[in-house]
Amino acid sequence: MHEDVERCLRAVRAKDARFDGWFFAAVVTTGIYCRPSCPVTPPKAANLRFFPTAAAAQGAGFRACRRCRPDASPGSPEWNERADLVARAMRLIADGVVDREGVPGLAARLGYSVRQVQRQVRAELGAGPLAIARAQRAQMARLLVETTPVPLSDVAFAAGFASVRTFNDTVREVFAITPSELRQRARKRQQPAAPGxxxxxxxxxxxxxxxxxxxxxxxxxxxxxxxxxxxxxxxxxxxxxxxxxxxxxxxxxxxxxxxxxxxxxxxxxxxxxxxxLLDLDADPVAVDEQLRTDPVLKPLVDKNPGRRVPRTVSAEEFVVRMVLGPKAVEYGTELPASDGLTHLFPEVATLEALDIPLIRALAEREVDLGVGSDWDRARAQLKALGLDTRTVEAIAMRALGDPDAFSANDPAVRRAARRLGIPAVTEHSAAWRPWRAYAAQHLT
Known part of the structure; x- marks a missing residue:
């Protein structure tokens, strides 16, 4: 997207919020980078540079705009639409893998060498995994500074910085303001919240x-x-x-x-x-435009635009719920009374003794359903365990996040197809690609 200069210019001039997170616009004369919808008057085209990530803009020496707060943009939908190495890496970085395990841990999860991961991520995103994780740490630090009374020294380590000095230097570099000044400014607009x-x-x-x-x-x-x-x-x-x-x-x-x-x-x-869980990084305009090309689906999309696929906070949780249903809570960790919420969902390791093949395969890591998993490989692993296509596609849709996951054998889909007069669902659904998971939300 960022390499299509004319398209980026049109988005910036129109202040089009649909492209927030797709790319970042940096102004050479001010040294500031913004989201496309920034309310300030767009500068001359000659003074604009476009970057695929906030980390790339920061690496080029630009600081975040205080007015439009580009670091708080929705994430690029690309990372949840694709299953290639870079998209898988971005999902893992967002989940905190680099902060917890470093780039070697990221590479190990992806099944590639550190050098391969760094080269491909940098080539597409203009910044390496460490720089992208650093930009994320800066965003988390800003949130903690602005929304909590936690001492700034504790914020530094909570946000993943190795030292208070690094925290202070990064915040000043990215936001052109000290952490103390950032907190002072935020007090004027803080939302009320319960202690803690x-x-x-x-x-x-x-x-x-x-x-x-x-x-x-x-x-x-x-x-x-x-x-x-x-x-x-x-x-x-x-x-x-x-x-x-x-x-x-x-x-x-x-x-x-x-x-x-x-x-x-x-x-x-x-x-x-x-x-x-809420599929918040989706691009509903692109999805709905494609689904509206089908005359059968168009009235449904027009009636309910912007449908998301309800996903999950953990792929393993979704699978265990499919297998055990409400009984899963019995194996969870009990919590102190918390106003109706009493348990953490169980870890698969604690369920291995149930001797259920699918759960055992998850516990023994024979199946990889993590946020950085390869969707095609995961499907093959699930089918090797004897799961039918309908179940595999349900896992691919809700747990893996594949936007094109779809099963024509889903009873709710079949009932909707009969009601709409679709004789051959599999063939007809080709018109909905690559968004068949979203089409299913209109049918079920």
Whole structure:
């Protein structure tokens, strides 16, 4: 996208928010980079440079705009639409793998050498994995500075910085302001939140069919782990350094997110998993435009634009729920009373004694369903365990996040096809590619 200069210029001149996160626009004369929808008057084309990531803009010496806050843009939809090495790497980086395991750990999860991963990521994104993770740390630091009373020295380590000095230097470099000044400015606009709770805004691209998305989550809520109450979806989260409780409420311009964490180092991972659960980095305009090309589907899309695929915070959790249903809670970790949420969902390692082939394969890592997994390989592994196509595609859609996952044998899809007069679903669905998972949301 960033290499298509004319298209980028049109987006910047139109202040088109649909392209926020797709690329970043940097102004040579000011040394600032912005999101495409920044409200300031666009500069001359000769003074603009375009970058695929915030890390690339920072690496070129630009600092983030204080007005449009480009670091808070929705993520690029590309990383959830593709299954190649770079997209898988970006999903893993967002989940905090580089901060926890370094680039060698990232490469090991991807099945490539460190050199191959660094070369391919840098070639496409203009920055290596470490720089991208650093940009993410800066964003997490800003959130902690602005939304919590945590001492700045503790913020530094919670955000993943090795020292307070590195934290101070990075914040000044990226935002052109010291952490203390950043906190002082934020106090004027802080949202009220309960003690120990982070009040955040999760941005998304318009439109968003929140009724369908949250309706599905509410209908499938697992008592003790999840609940729907007073227009808010709440659940517990098992995280790398501890656990968290999140409350998500849809608002017209963003998702209101109230997050309580045992360990603040889990902030980036918790946000990434909430965004993945709600499919917030999707590009609904591109999806709906493609689905509207089918005259049969067009009225459904026109009636409910912006449908998302309700996903999951953990692929392994989704699979265990398919196998055990509500009984899964019995094996979870009990928590102190938390206003209706009583358990963390169990880890697959604790379920291995049940001797269920699929769960055992997950526990023994015979099947890789992680955020950086290869979708085609995961499908092959699941089929080798004897799972039918319908089940495999349900896992690919909801757990892996493949936007084209689809099964014509799904009973709800077949019923909708008969109602709409579609005689051969498999053949007809070719018109919906590569967004068949989203088409299924209109049919089920």
């Amino acid at each position: 709770t982070l009040a955040l805004r999760l941005p998304f691209r318009q439109p968003l069919d929140a009724d369908h998305l949250f309706g599905r989550l509410a209908a499938e809520a697992l008592p003790g782990v999840e609940e729907w109450r007073d227009g808010t979806y709440r659940r517990t989260l098992r995280l790398p350094h501890g656990y968290g409780i999140v409350a998500l409420r849809p608002l017209p311009e963003h998702i209101d997110c109230r997050l309580t964490l045992v360990d603040l180092r889990d902030l980036a991972t918790a946000i990434a998993r909430c965004r993945r």
